Amino acid sequence: MSLAVTLSRAQEGVSAPQVMVEVHLSGGLPGTHIVGLPEAAVREARDRVRVAIQNAAFEYPNRKVTVNLAPAELPKDGGRFDLAIALGILAAGGQVPREKLDECEFLGELALSGDLRGVSGVLPALLRARARGRRVVVPRANAAEAALVPEADVLVADTLADVCSWLRNAGELALPGQADEGQAVDPGVPDLVDVRGQLQARRALEIAAAGGHHLLLIGPPGTGKTMLAERLPGILPPLGETEALETCAVLSVAGQRVEPSRWRQRPFRAPHHTASAVALVGGGSHPRPGEISLAHNGVLFLDELPEFSRHVLEVLREPLESGHILVSRAARQSTFPAQFQLVAAMNPCPCGYAGDARDRCRCTPDQIQRYRGRISGPLLDRIDLCVEVPRVPLAELGAPRSAYDEDSATVRARVVQARERALARAGRANAEINTRELERDCALGTAERHWFEAALERLGLSARAYHRILRVARSIADLDGGAAVLDRAHLAEALQYRRF
Ligand SMILES: Nc1ncnc2c1ncn2[C@@H]1O[C@H](COP(=O)(O)OP(=O)(O)OP(=O)(O)O)[C@@H](O)[C@H]1O
Ligand SMILES: [Mg+2]
Known part of the structure; x- marks a missing residue:
């Protein structure tokens, strides 16, 4: 029979629906047709797959080759189906046996040499395949990411020829290796010990970390607002395994490398105030996750909050409440998770000195009102902790470290304990x-x-x-x-x- 079926997975939001690759060889004019609404990249796959098959020392069928990617309505972009298409063509022509094809899924883009290239979204694909009890063959470049999924049945391959040898029981494929335990805190995160004074702000930061509450820091320039916010990741509790996988799944579909040693760290994203709404919440013709999704289970830090465009801040309202974002583009919709903790910093007025003890503020009440008006009431209503960060007396800045200037490890120990209490009670942070x-x-x-x-x-x-x-x-x-x-x-x- 000259029909073969291989399995792969598409990418839709952070989910990975199954795609069946059906290959049929028939008489008629030699040529290759890919059907099932493929996009430009998939059409290019035709040429890549042909050359890769030849370079792997197989024969490209001199017949009419029809490749159908089903279901037709799924988005299919990128070279992620190359390996599945190549194996389907070889199996249909009887060049590789079919026995192992049925219980396996294949992900990988082919180079012209026949080498396998890494693809995005491997982690969500493995989670879905695991649920179906299927084995997945992935490119070596995705091995570290694949190792993160516990109990997944994964094999790693370098080339198309390697996969074919394995299908013929003439060679073995490698295992992805051991998952890195992962550090819970990035050693590069600055320490709270650098901050002098600001006891109230420190306390609010600790409460925010313990319960996952949104936090707003208000104060004149140069008082340590940015400093404090950047020290939040150092006191947050570690990610649980499920949370860590969810967060990595977003990175994976965004095509960003999942660093094995960092996979347990809560993300901390700090987009600049010139960021567009799409950069912040996601979108594009192939919907991609935005900053709020990359901050899933972690922190989104908006420094200089009133400088963000009003429109950008308004689109945050809905995900702040629901914990996810629906991105619609033309005929497609994708949902991305966006359960993030918002931390924002701002000055009290345009000149920055409103409320300053030395009466330095030069803004009119009208200017101050307009400045604060850039942040809408409904957005502020969602911020649980709002704290002032006043000027620190110079004498205090130069003084040696006091007992109140605790380091991050000390604060984090209390935060972890408090978060454990919340998890034991309700299974989630108090803010949720x-x-x-x-x-x-x-x-x-x-x-x-x-x-x-x-x-x-x-x-x-x-x-x-x-x-x-x-x-x-x-x-x-x-x-x-x-x-x-x-x-x-x-x-x-x-x-x-x-x-x-
Ligand atoms: N409480 C503090 N303890 C120690 N150093 C401080 C403190 N506050 C400010 N500094 C010093 O001032 C610098 C500026 O602080 P930071 O950037 O956090 O200010 P900011 O409040 O974010 O100001 P702006 O409103 O201008 O953004 C820090 O790098 C640090 O050197
Ligand atoms: Mg600042």
Whole structure:
């Protein structure tokens, strides 16, 4: 029979739907036709596959070759199907046996020499193949990424000829090797010990890290806002295995290298304020993840918040609430995860000195209002912790390190403990618990409830604020030994971080 079927996987968002490559050889004019709505890159595959087959010392069939990539409606771009197409052509012509083809999937682009080149999105493809109990053959360039998926059945190949030898039981393919344990914190991340004073901001940073809460730092120029934010990754709890794989899957489909030693680190993305909406939330004709998805399970740091265009900030609102983003382009839609912690920094006014003790501010009230107006109320409403970062007296800057200037390792130990309490209770960070978990885990005594409601009434806060403050209070209690019932001190501290 001159029909053969091989299996591969496409890339759609962070998922990897199966693609069947059907190859049929028939009489008629020799030539190769690829059908199933392939895009330009797949059409080019025709030439690459022909030369690669010849260079691997096989014969390219001198017949009519029809290749169908099914299902037709899936997006198919890149050279990721080259290997599956080449093997289908060889199997249809009887040049390689079919026995192993049925339980295997193949990913890889072919060079003209017959060497295999790495492709993007290997990690999500392996997760899906694992669920189906299938083995996957991947290019050597993707071996480190493949090793991260526990219990995946993966073989690594260097060339098309290697794969063919293996199919003929004439040679072996390599295993991807051992996964790197991965460091939880990048040793290059700066340490909190460099920051003098700013006790309130340090405390807010610690609470934000413990509960995964959004944080806004406001203060005049040169007081340490950027410094503090850049030290957040050093105190965050490590990624769990599932989270780490989710985060790596986004990197993988974005075509970025997954560094094995860093796969357990929470991402920290700091796009510049000139970034476009597409760069931030994702998009393009082949929808690609944006910064908010690359920050999945980690931190998105927006320095100089009011400098971002208003439109860019508005598109953040929806993913901030839902934890994912739907990117639509022409006929295609892709969903990318975007469960990130927002950390932002800004000056209080255009000149930067509003509220300064020495009365240096030269802005008119109107200018200040316009400046703050660039950040919409609904966006601010989603930020749980807002803290002022005032000027540090010069004497304090030059003074030797005091006991309050703790290093990142000390703070991180407390954060990890608090986060473990949250995980044990609800299985997720406090910032992400739903209303039911909130009612269960943020119980208040009658007196506390009356006090809290009166305080909210006085401050004129929204219903969203009510729930968000309780979540922050929960994190404060978790840092404070994990008391089951929130007390007034927890609530009062959480309230003071609420400015809007
Ligand atoms: N609290 C601090 N402790 C130690 N050094 C500090 C502190 N605050 C500021 N500095 C020094 O000032 C420099 C600038 O700090 P940073 O960039 O964090 O300021 P910023 O608040 O982000 O200012 P801007 O509003 O202009 O962005 C730091 O690199 C550091 O040398
Ligand atoms: Mg700064």
